Amino acid sequence: MAYYISNGNYHNRKDRGEVFNEYSGRLTEKIERNTTSLIRSAPQLAQFGGKHNQIPSRLQVSATSGSKLKAEWAPHVGERGDLFYVDVGDKTSANYAFKQKDKFERQVVTKLDRCLQNDKNVVDSRKIIPYNGDFYRDESIYDINDREGTVDCEYVELKYSRASQNSIGGESLDSGFRISRGSSTSSSSSYSERTSGKNLSHGNSCPVENVKSGNRKTFSFLPDFSGVHKHDISGITLCEKLFGIVLCEYKHKPPRHDSRNSDQALKDxxxxxxxxxxxxxxQxxxxxxxxxxxxxxxxxEVSWLNLDEIFQTISxxxxKLTFQEPVLISPNQLTPPRTPVLMSPNHPAFPTPPPTPPRPRKCPAGENLVDLVSNGKKQEVKRLLEKSLCTVMYITMEDDITTNSGKSDVYYQFPTSDNKLTEIRGxxxxxxxxxxxxxxxxxxxxxxxxxxxxxxxxxxxFEKDVLxxxxxxxxxxxxxxxxxxxxxLRLVEVLFSSxxxxxxxxxxxxxLDQLFTLTFHRLLQKNESSIYDTVLHRAEQLLLDIVTGIxxxxxxxxxxxxxxxxxxEFEAADFDYLNEDVPYCRRxxxxxxxCLYYKEYLICSHLPVEDERDVHLFLLYHSVLSLVNKQSLDELVIWREIYPTRRCHCPEQFVLGFTEPDGKWFIxxxxxxxxxxVLILESGGCAKQMKGTPGPDPFFVDQAKATLLQLETEDVEMAHICEQRLMSEGEGLCLASADILQNGHKSGREDSFTMSPLRPLGSPRSASTPAKTQSEGIFKWRSNPQMDKKSASTEDYEDRRSIATDSSTPVMRRQGSKMSYGSNDSGGSGGSLGMHKVNKSSNKGSVSALDLSSVGKNISIGEELKQVKSLKLTKGQRNLLFHYLxxxxxKGIFVAPTSTEVNLVRGAVHELLxxxxxxxxxxxxxSFKPAKDAKLETQIENSKSRSNEKSSVFGGAKALRPxxxxxxxFCCRDASQDSKQNQHQLQYWVIGRLFPDGRELYICVHDSVPQNIVEMAFSLQFGL
Amino acid sequence: MAYYLLCLTTRGGVPLFTRTEGDLKPLPFPVIGSLNGIHMFASTHDVSLLSTSTDDSKIVWKVFHESITLILVSQEEECNDCHLNRMLETISSSLVLLCGVEEVQTIKNVERFKKELKVCYGLVDHLLQQTDKTMFCGVTGAVDVLAAPENALLQNFLDAFVEAADSPYGCLFVHGKTAVATKKWWNLTAVEQILLAALIKSSAVCSARDIPIFLPDGSPKVPHRLMSFQLMKNIIVCVICGPTPSLATLEPEVTRFWKSSYDSLKSLSQLHPRNFPNSITVDSNILGFLLVNTEINRCLSSIQPSSDLPGGEENLSITERSNVLCAFYKKTVGTFFSTSTEGSEKGPSEFSHKPMDTYITTDTYKCYAMQSESHQIYILFSVNIPTFAMRSVTNKTFKLLSKDKIIQI
Incomplete structure (x- = not known):
């Protein structure tokens, strides 16, 4: 991590400036690409925006140094500077996003790049342009040339991806506008063709309207042909000479391979x-x-495509020139009046959608989180909490208080209604x-x-208090x-210091009420196990809660x-944070x-484990993770002062010559x-020492958003990758289905038995699965999705895949040690299950099906990413691994199969398993816990013996060693069968092992698996 | 194991007695009062306080016969409640055994009742202590038996003797374990059998004794007489009878009836630490086992299955073996397996599939448990056994033991 002192940073940039020109070419090309990809997603965005009354305001751009114009979350900042702002947008759009898992949709958010604003060459600070990202992009290119390499190249890159994101908003807005007018210009209709091809109901984009985009104004000018030369053919020049209006110049780039898209870009x-x-x-x-x-x-209608032509035809x-004004947005204009939607009923390309009722404006502050998490059943949550015997009380035993009657001894109580537990609180x-x-x-x-x-x-x-x-x-x-x-308690300590x-x-x-409502709701809510896809098993949820990992x-x-x-790149903080008003101030x-989460998964973390855990607990117990997993958010900003465990609540470990700086920390x-x-910010230390309780810094919020947007650009497409990884079936370890293994012992007459357990019940793909004969069915089905993806994916993916296919052979066929009594297991480190090779060869029926499925799997994996390959944990012909954790x-993390992987093998028996x-x-x-504690205890005891503290009365060795x-x-008997046929039962092991380095591995395998867990652990680790 | 056992009257909260086991300082009176007070306060609000645990201990409250409250402070904080509750039940039964249920139910005079309860101290202490490491009845709630080849022969001796004593109840104890008993005796409840064995074991060694007892389940109100005679060192025969015959009339009979069984008794007593016939050999890695029949509540255990006790660090001492087996049993029952113990079925019922086997491994030993319809076997292995081999060895041992004709459990 680099802490640049501000002016040093400046010099740095100048040195690096020379390389800039080289970069700018590459960058502009990148922008071009970004734009095309964004345009492709424009219909979605239009729909997205259409249902959302507030989209245009999100398209507005905050002004110069962030203080003149506030972001949407700004009014929700609490008294003490804390913020809990969630805006989920429209439910339908979230559902839509859910359905469109394969194709990632982009976010309609604009953010004005601060640098651009600061650059006085470019932007007149009195005006804010809401609707057009192109403007900035064009200007910035223009501007960069002016500045002659004073800008850091990385920085420019960041800026561009952002600027291009701006353009999405502009585009969708603009197209909505055009459509609403029902015009049938060539550009509009071609646009509609494109969109209708995607089967999107497009009328939704109408509400975007031009309401927010400001007023139209029309002027009639007499063109002034005095300065016009014959060879002035450029529309820009003509415009300047005829009317004295200087237009932003757009640099024509050499057309990319797909000219259709670049045309589109020009047009839009x-x-x-x-x-x-x-x-x-x-003037x-x-x-x-x-x-x-x-x-x-x-x-x-004017666009860059026809600009020259139009101007040339001017007599x-x-x-008549028509302009559209940008709108200046200020915080009190957050809810502008909605105007009636203009529809063009005779436009064939746009099927009229059912009228959507206007969405009540939600208060996006933290309180509605409960609403969001419980699907809007806030009252139900309240009732649930009142009905259940649950409580949180902070009671004191201080003498002066106990004399009073009433509830003066209770400092805090949740839920506020009394129940039996409050009655007996004494x-x-x-x-x-x-x-x-x-x-x-x-x-x-x-x-x-x-x-x-x-x-x-x-x-x-604590002293005389009890929680x-x-x-x-x-x-x-x-x-x-x-x-x-x-x-x-750890979380409370992190959030409130004590x-x-x-x-x-x-x-x-x-x-605290918020925290406990969310936590209790999570714990007490009814199990919605009917929805396989989204809701975890209760036991699973609980397990994942107590397992200290992410x-x-x-x-x-x-x-x-x-x-x-x-x-x-973001952490380097190498952005132009220099406030021009106050030069040389400390940041x-x-x-x-x-750290970065996708849904509930941690993708990447640059935090120390302890901080990571603090952060995770915060997100977990505020149900933010489950929320983000469940639905797509428009915007979420949370800002709190925290007291990280590592800094505030741990005995300091003295390192010679180094002390961690004191200061304040914010999440x-x-x-x-x-x-x-998630960011952890520090004030103090390298940075300025903050006084009081500062609110969220809009700059960091913007930059973080920009980084998130950067993840979604065409080059990165992280969401797509994650989604692909989550939806893919072969990248993790192969899992076996308990149903198949059990049914395999049966006669195997039923036609569907190999199919049904394999078919993910909630998966959208299952519908398209053609009914095939038994063996073929599995094979086809496994490979089908891959093919579909292939055809849908862009050329880039094609390339990547073709490389990957070369290495399609599965790894992890490690031959383990021979299964001889006592040989592979010395010093008590071993652990395996059955040297008795269970002679259950009665399951011929399933063997063929399983083999085929594994073949199919191998193929699909080859087509996936290069690095992760098919892993079969168990040895032998059949895959016998049911589940693992x-x-x-x-590292503070854990790995478990994704829900898709689980869905693949889901079945009635597997559920129970x-x-x-x-x-x-x-x-x-x-039972592992004491083992871990034992190490700690010896340390504590050592320190205790020194400090001569009162040791526990009952101390002494535990009965069991760690x-x-x-x-x-476990034995699963098929209820439908006679009890005599005991050999037809399914037996499976659940084994957990604690490794000396603190790792824990849990696996669920079939009874007949011929390996020991150490070997499996090795494979699994190797695969990681 | 360290325990505090507090006994108070439920209505008045008057302490009846306190037993302390292990190296603990006696509890001051106010603490006893407040421990009970907590429970009383809760019950006045129709809430019953069941247990509380700290980092290293667990406290259980339980009311018996609506008149006495037993409070057990135990070291085993991780232990499932069902084990501690079972212990309290045994203790309360022991009070009934010696005092009768009427006395316990209606405490007319607290001071007098306190004095009456003094006779129970020995038995209660014995139940708390579990000093005999070869006995598992305190943990399992099943009667410890001794499987000897001589049992069939001795059965005839016992039947004859019982007839002479004019009683259907007769039993032969070897080191507190039941070797032979009459049919009627086996029909007593497990708690009664355990308590009778404990009573005899806890009493001072004497050649003959006559103790008035109530059978907590069979006849809690009508007292009987338990008469016991020492045949050899650690071998005791006892009968339960009514008012007749007197100890004096029966005592001479003992020699007459049992003299000829001397050799059998001798070999019986030699079998003791092993507890099962020498004809059966088990895997050398087995350090100890516990076989429980959950239907008829009998258990056979051995922590010295191999005649030679090889030295070496990997072989645990007898005490350790016993402790580990007990701890493993407590860990398994109530979570994966269930027994006749009340409350132990709660954990296993959480699983939709029946847990059949379970094992643990540590750095010094391994344990494996297996259950069938009626039996459960817990085996303590030395660390040398490969983990994968445990299942088959356990399976083999279980079949060996349960199929044997001598071992009738």
Missing amino acids: RKVIVRGVIPDSEA RCGKIYRGDMLVNINDL KRKV LFPTISGVLPEITNNKPKISSLSIEGNLVHIGYWN VIGLPANRVDVHILTSLLSNL ISGAFRCPENKER RWLRLSEDNKLLCDEILS KYSILGT LVVGMKHFLM CVDQQ LENFHKSCLLIHK ISEQGTL
């Missing part, structure tokens, strides 16, 4: 006024400003008071039975409560590197690290679509 580029020549007619009328968009000439008669501080006298230890967990319902109570003690969390036992198990409590402070201070109530999505090396690069924040979460980017404590797997994992994880491996065999 706006014609913008750069200025007016003094003493011209235009005299005083109503044409820089930034206005030239729309029509003599009612003919000496009066010419119990909890008493227990906390009594128990230390017996055991020298504070209570951890109590179990109560209230009217037959078991409730677990978790405690946290109590009570949850019903049927939802939250004892050890889950324990880890929940410790996680929540736990007692957090609960004692009434100001925090709102925030779900990690394994991308290919290339893509991972790409993400790393983008984040590093406000230095970036300590960032900034910026989300867009399914991406979440790999936790790496040191997974449930059992996760429940057993919980138990196994619990467990390194635990396994359970």
